[in-house]
Amino acid sequence: MILAAAEPGAIARAAQTLAAGELLGLPTETVYGLAADAGNDAAVDKIYVAKGRPADHPLIVHVAPGDAGGLPPALAHFAQDWPAWAEALIRRFWPGPLTLILPRRGAVGAKAAGGQDSIGLRCPSHPVAQAVFRAAAELGVAGVAAPSANQFGRVSPTTAAHVASEFGEGLLVLDGGACDVGIESTIVDATRGVPVLLRPGGISREQIEAVCGQPVRGKDELAADPRASGTLAAHYAPQASVRLMDAAALQAALQVLGTELDAAVDATPTVAVYARTALRSPSRRVLVRRMPADAAGAARELFAVLRELDATGVRLIWVEMPPSDDAWAGIRDRLQRAAAA
Template sequence: MSHVTKDIAAAAAALRDGALVAFATETVYGLGANACDGQAVARIYEAKGRPSFNPLIVHVPAAEDAFKLGRFNADAMKLAEVFWPGPLTIVVERADDCPVSKLASAGLSSLAIRVPGRESAREFLQLAGCPVAAPSANISGQISPTMAQHVVTGLGERIWGVVDGGTCEVGLESTIVSCLGETPVILRPGGLSRERIEEGLGKPVDFQTGSTNDPISPGQLASHYAPNAAVRLNAKDARPGEAYLAFGKREPEAHIVRNLSPTKNLNEAAANLFAMLHTLDMLGAETIAVAPIPDEGLGVAINDRLERAAAPRD
């Protein structure tokens, strides 16, 4: 039965033995499994109901551990040096002797790797003693969890348990940058803005727009991060019966209202996004109307999540 614990050592031992264990990073809670154990990785897909062609991010406690798993070119090395530990995932070619299950990378020759910024997450990874595949700890396509209770509510008895790390401070998944070609490409916007990445690298990066049904990294499916409620974007007012997700001081009358950031702070909005979608879903909203969000800085990542949440579902 899934339970919430603060015993990192016990959780790490359970993961090492093949169990699924959720843990907090600075971005969202990840659903961890021993990345070198194909059966454990398969249990992630099973628990999440996740499409098997959607690759997973492998988490390690230090950059030195990442360098053993993949082939880092100059750009990848620079990104690791400047932004790790932190909310950045780097996609590189797998090393010839990479022990990570091919299932974790959906059979691709590349690997998505991250060193999380939160110290407790790195301690958990260190105690686990193996690379840890860890997508967001939620049912595939639903809202990503930023609190331990979100994980318990969503995954329940499907997993061993959750290491309670409180609330995730960033609240958006990591930015994913591919270093497979001559120019780095942002595959998924996230907790690290394009501007900061370009400043750190000292050169421009490309940005892959749109979604795909043949992704080379997590978070590229069209319908993703979706609550049960329908989502209506760029809504300046709420229609009768709609819940409203506000941004800024203006809060129109609505059935239920939550505000991502009354002061229009995009960092605050990013940290609140998934938790507030969870709340509105839990309160039974059939449609969530969302205020316009500036498409700049972290607003790019917020809009990316919202567009996926609003995408038509099969």
């Protein structure tokens, strides 16, 4: 059931749902999450079951912000002994689309952490999420485990309707509007002495390095990466097959394919194209959608467009490869994982 966040009593009902050990569809600025009390193992298990997610694949725990720019109170509940540069990142980018992998405190959040001795923490900037977390904290919920609210490996949701389409009417979904960022958070590992980028997102490597005052390592540069959300080689995939090509290869493929497609009697689109470059197709069976020229705009609509194109029933989605600069790193990452699936 979709419940508008602005409805009287909606925030309280959402917080009570979490405190009761039930699941909640929750908006954040990145994507919608499938939320549960991170301190309730039975509730966390419901996330794994609902998503079809392996139980050793860790979840990100979301916490309410601190007061007047202070550190979130739940930070010290879940984590301990974080480096000074990690705290600098927290003070600069929280609330916001940054997840930090930190040393976990004792047995706290072990189920959400997938049994690891580290835990992923994030403080979202979405006002609805913050209101729910604060209300839930008053009911004893210190933090909220909330992976993307979709079946494991599929396209992440950026609207309440996307979540409802994944899980049906049995799930309460709090509608906070479309997500502003549109792709999942940047993940930085802070457990190995130096910052390690595990997943690119809305906060760039350059921004992280500027705050840390040191280079950010890639996840392949050091051994023994912790497991983290959204880092599998194949992920974020629609039903249709995704293929990445440069603009020239896309145009050539459209020219070759056009005549063959139109030989069929059925005029239903078979191929969808999502590209920044203006492309021409001689076939009525090719559905063309323009990608925004700016990285922020492309990220904001990426998952929604993949879902929209997939819903047309096309078998193939051809996407123009994003630029190689750092601003597009998160979009490249999501598309490469979708294509790998």
